[in-house]
Amino acid sequence: MNRIDRLTGMILLLQGQRVITGEQIAEHFEISVRTVYRDLAALGEAGVPIVAEPGVGYSLVRGYHMPPVMFTEDEAAALFMSGEVTEQIADDSLKQALRAALLKVRSVLPQEKRDYLNRLKDAVGVWFRRPDDGVKRESLMPIQDAIVRRLCLSIRYNTANRGALTDRIVEPVGLIFYSRQWHLIAWCRMRFDFRDFRLDRMARWEVLGECFEGHAGFSVKDFLKENIESHELTPATVLIEREALERFRNEMPCTPVSSEVQADGRVKLELLSFSIPWMAEWLLGFGPRVEAVHPPELREKMGEVARAIAERYAEEALV
Incomplete structure (x- = not known):
């Protein structure tokens, strides 16, 4: 610059x-x-x-404003690309506001820059697949507003996605996108502690008129870091065929530590996992392209689940 x-x-x-x-x-x-x-x-x-x-x-000095500044082609293109990416991770409430804002940006551009963006739109696209549970969600903008205005939320939450719904009053302090999901960070009055709530597990939510105090020094980044470090992570080693490596890395729900190409062409990955049983079932989705090497309980769990699947289909074949 x-x-x-x-x-x-x-x-x-x-x-x-x-x-x-x-x-x-x-x-x-x-x-x-x-x-x-x-x-x-x-x-x-x-x-x-x-x-x-x-x-x-x-x-x-109060009252001083610089006249509007025209966007350069690079700035206009950056806004367009940001909008395309946000479209893929936003809900309906955020998408509507985003489209309205980009429409206003386009309206102030000269014709040649609008033509530039139109050509860019035809040539560039962003596609990010997210799980679709069939539920229409419009929560990001209202929850974001509640965080700024320090308004309490009433939520009905599906804890750990086990179907056990609990009603809670929470004090929202942060909203963050990670692990392909939006997460609400809030003080839970039921647990008397800060908690991480996935928005897709909220069966119901409502912004209340009650304001809350405190949490002025709270840091969302520090909370997430401490939350991750406080979990007991289990080291695991897997061998992955090159053909499945890109998909594995894109979908990986655990923390990578190191990778090493082997003599047979497979890649050995060292990982840190929160749950061996969950990881075993996830690895089975790659079929024979992935082999669990360590720890032994991971191999045992994968063998146990694989045998149960084989027995089920063997029984159906005999009927």
Whole structure:
């Protein structure tokens, strides 16, 4: 990014924040704090009314707004691609808002840039397969709004997907997408602790009028890190044929540690698994293309399940 674009971006960054520190500006543009000070001084000399509060940060004088800035082709293309990706992981509530926002972006573009995006749309696509349970969900935007406004949620939750539904009042503090699912991080009043709730396991939810206090220092990233590290992970070793390797890595529900190509062409993967029984059943979905090597209980469990499947179909063949 050249300096002119950076200075323009710095004004937009200040315009979008009540107050921001020099360190935050430096992190945003990936520059040194010293460069930030020089850029802010240059903007001040150019007549941009920047207010510096010692120990607090920088802001623009209230009422100052920079005229709208036209998107470059790269920026317009980046917004389009972001929209295409978000379409695949969003629910109906977020998709509608996203389409409306992108429509407004398109409306302010000159004709040649609109033509550019139209050609890009015809040439590029994003396809991400997600499980379809047939249930229409419109929860992301309302739950996101509840987090910002600090409103309690009433949920009916299917714990561990076992069919045991429990009614809970939770205080939502974060919403994050990982492991191909949206997760609500919230303080559970039933468990008196923070919990991770998968949105696809919510049989019902409702935003309540009750506001909650506290949790000001809570970090979603720290919670997830501690949650993962607190689980007892079991090391496992599997051998995978090259033809199944890409699918295996795309669908892998466990943590990879290392990989090594073997003399016979297969790839040996070292993994950390939360559940040996669950992993055994998942590995069987790859048929003979995957072999469990370690631990012995993983091999035993796979053999047990495979024999049960074989016996079932053998009985049907005799009927």
